[in-house]
Amino acid sequence: xxxxxxxxxxxxxxxxxxxxxxxxxxxxxxxxHTLLNPERKGELMVLETRDDRTLFFDxxxxxxxxxxxxxxxLKLYTVPGQVQxxxxxxxxxxxxxxxxxxxxxxxxxxxxxxxxxxxLEENLEKVGLDIDTLPMAVQFNKRDLPHxxxxxxxxxxxxxTPWAPLIMASALKGEGVIRTFRTLLDRLYTVVDxxxxxxxxxxxxxxxxxxxxSRSSDSEVPGAEF
Amino acid sequence: MLNFEDDPxxxxxxxxxxxxxxxxxxxxxxxxxxxxxxSHPGGDATPVEFNLETVGWLSGGKDQQERAAAAGxxxxxxxxxxxxxxxxxxxxxxxxxxxAELQRQNDALRESEARYRELSDQLQQKxxxxxxxxxxxxxxLYESARLRSVGQLAAGVAHEINNPIGFISSNLxxxxxxxxxxxxxxxxxxxxxxxxxxxxxxxxxxxDGAGRIADIVADLKTxxxxxxxxxxxxxxNALLTSAIHLVQTEYDHGLHIMEQLNDLPEIxxxxxxxxxxxxxxxDNAAQAIRSPDKPQDNGRILVKTLEQNGSVQVIIQDNGCxxxxxxxxxxxxxxxxxxxxxxxxxxxxxxxxxTVRAHGGQLQLHSREGTGTRVLLTLPIN
Numbered sequence: 001x002x003x004x005x006x007x008x009x010x011x012x013x014x015x016x017x018x019x020x021x022x023x024x025x026x027x028x029x030x031x032x033h034t035l036l037n038p039e040r041k042g043e044l045m046v047l048e049t050r051d052d053r054t055l056f057f058d059x060x061x062x063x064x065x066x067x068x069x070x071x072x073x074l075k076l077y078t079v080p081g082q083v084q085x086x087x088x089x090x091x092x093x094x095x096x097x098x099x100x101x102x103x104x105x106x107x108x109x110x111x112x113x114x115x116x117x118x119x120l121e122e123n124l125e126k127v128g129l130d131i132d133t134l135p136m137a138v139q140f141n142k143r144d145l146p147h148x149x150x151x152x153x154x155x156x157x158x159x160x161t162p163w164a165p166l167i168m169a170s171a172l173k174g175e176g177v178i179r180t181f182r183t184l185l186d187r188l189y190t191v192v193d194x195x196x197x198x199x200x201x202x203x204x205x206x207x208x209x210x211x212x213x214s215r216s217s218d219s220e221v222p223g224a225e226f
Numbered sequence: 227m228l229n230f231e232d233d234p235x236x237x238x239x240x241x242x243x244x245x246x247x248x249x250x251x252x253x254x255x256x257x258x259x260x261x262x263x264x265s266h267p268g269g270d271a272t273p274v275e276f277n278l279e280t281v282g283w284l285s286g287g288k289d290q291q292e293r294a295a296a297a298g299x300x301x302x303x304x305x306x307x308x309x310x311x312x313x314x315x316x317x318x319x320x321x322x323x324x325x326a327e328l329q330r331q332n333d334a335l336r337e338s339e340a341r342y343r344e345l346s347d348q349l350q351q352k353x354x355x356x357x358x359x360x361x362x363x364x365x366x367l368y369e370s371a372r373l374r375s376v377g378q379l380a381a382g383v384a385h386e387i388n389n390p391i392g393f394i395s396s397n398l399x400x401x402x403x404x405x406x407x408x409x410x411x412x413x414x415x416x417x418x419x420x421x422x423x424x425x426x427x428x429x430x431x432x433x434d435g436a437g438r439i440a441d442i443v444a445d446l447k448t449x450x451x452x453x454x455x456x457x458x459x460x461x462x463n464a465l466l467t468s469a470i471h472l473v474q475t476e477y478d479h480g481l482h483i484m485e486q487l488n489d490l491p492e493i494x495x496x497x498x499x500x501x502x503x504x505x506x507x508x509d510n511a512a513q514a515i516r517s518p519d520k521p522q523d524n525g526r527i528l529v530k531t532l533e534q535n536g537s538v539q540v541i542i543q544d545n546g547c548x549x550x551x552x553x554x555x556x557x558x559x560x561x562x563x564x565x566x567x568x569x570x571x572x573x574x575x576x577x578x579x580x581t582v583r584a585h586g587g588q589l590q591l592h593s594r595e596g597t598g599t600r601v602l603l604t605l606p607i608n
Binding site (some may be wrong): 075087095 | 230231276277278305308309312313316317319320323324
């Protein structure tokens with residue numbers, strides 16, 4: 001749930017990158033840190049890793065200001081994907097406003113995707129959230145690898161879900177990362193605007209919300225993502 | 227409630243001592259003393275940012291450039307302190323959540339354990355009840371089988387005795403007449419007269435004896451009622467009279483029994499079981515007044531019947547030894563007896579109560595040790 005403190009006119013939103021182990025959640029966040037140039041961007045905090053695997057979580061704060069002086073912040077988190085860190089996953093997931101599900105495209109990882117998705121559904125329920133109403137984007141990562149499931153096959157499977165179309169990505173190469181993030185921002189805006197009247201009270205419309213939070217830095221080729 | 231992700235304040239990141247040390251180090255590096263504070267100190271100050279949040283203000287220093295450099299250094303430090311704080315808070319949160327979950331599971335387990343215990347208690351109670359029912363049925367079966375065999379024996383004996391006693395009685399009367407006729411034929415001497423009178427007395431005594439045998443046989447037949455296996459119309463007064471005769475016979479006609487039998491309607495009942503009940507109660511009363519600590523000649527038993535409120539009441543009361551307080555709660559328990567081994571089965575009152583209940587009636591017992599016992603039977607008229 002969004003954290004709004006009226007005395008500071010500050011609205012903090014929480015987006016969680018969820019998915020099976022080694023699907024590239026931290027890579028997504030690192031790429032966003034590199035590629036994005038939003039109005040305000042904090043340090044990427046990579047909390048603790050062992051053999052390059054997340055133990056706690058990673059966090060990247062970004063933000064913008066509305067015409068009303070609204071201090072809007074987005075905190076992007078990753079969860080540890082390994083099965084044994086379920087209680088950490090649950091703690092990070094609690095009070096989330098949006099979820100990016102990062103799946104692994106490799107043929108032999110489809111079971112793990114399904115298990116992680118089931119775990120997401122279960123943990124959302126435990127922290128009092130509903131997967132059907134929570135803004136979510138689904139990314140299939142690692143398209144650059146051989147032996148991946150064909151895109152039209154994946155799109156077919158997910159066609160009837162609220163999360164279609166899926167976003168294909170190769171996070172390591174920075175492809176599809178911003179597009180995934182923008183898809184999530186777009187879905188997130190609908191819910192947040194409903195509750196906080198971003199457009200009416202703070203002069204932030206949908207386009208501004210998405211663009212100002214996902215503005216690319218100069219290093220990226222303009223228009224490559226859309 | 228605090229969450230691990232809440233933005234930390236300066237005092238949460240550094241304690242007073244650490245802050246003083248940091249200020250001291252920064253001042254040593256800079257050309258003029260410099261101070262980090264949580265709130266704006268007023269005047270010239272440079273904000274220190276951490277995660278987009280202004281966590282403190284730097285004031286002092288030689289100039290703005292020096293303050294900016296110090297602020298960068300402090301931000302850099304804050305990132306590591308903040309990382310540690312975030313990890314520690316998350317760990318704390320997850321530990322608490324796990325503990326709460328464990329607590330919940332523990333409560334659930336406790337609850338289910340309590341439920342199972344209750345279930346087990348209920349089961350035990352049911353088993354106990356069933357055992358009670360089985361024991362009672364067994365005892366009733368035993369009692370009725372005993373009663374039936376005794377009854378059959380009594381009825382058989384009574385039947386066999388009835389015929390000979392009939393002709394003995396009638397023959398004795400005829401013999402008495404013959405003696406009279408023979409006396410008239412004999413010479414009227416002193417010896418003969420004496421002989422005839424003595425002979426006459428002998429015959430009269432024998433007739434008397436035969437009559438008593440016939441009475442006992444009749445009582446036995448009533449008592450056993452072998453020919454009345456099922457419920458039938460019972461004359462309570464007649465059954466009581468038979469029982470009284472039988473008890474008197476047991477105690478050599480030495481009991482002082484007062485009868486106050488009022489007219490009663492016949493009730494539906496099982497005569498042999500009712501007889502057995504009356505006999506048991508009378509036998510108890512007889513034993514009570516004959517107990518060693520009561521003078522024998524004072525002992526009295528009152529047997530009273532009356533009709534009241536649509537039921538028949540039978541009162542059997544004695545002024546015997548009474549029942550001790552310690553025995554009273556258990557007198558209706560099967561096989562419970564205060565008498566010496568071999569002189570009682572401990573079933574008398576149990577059978578009496580069962581019988582009365584089977585007839586839809588009530589058995590009430592009032593007793594005081596040393597004063598006597600009063601048993602009130604209430605049997606519905608149906």
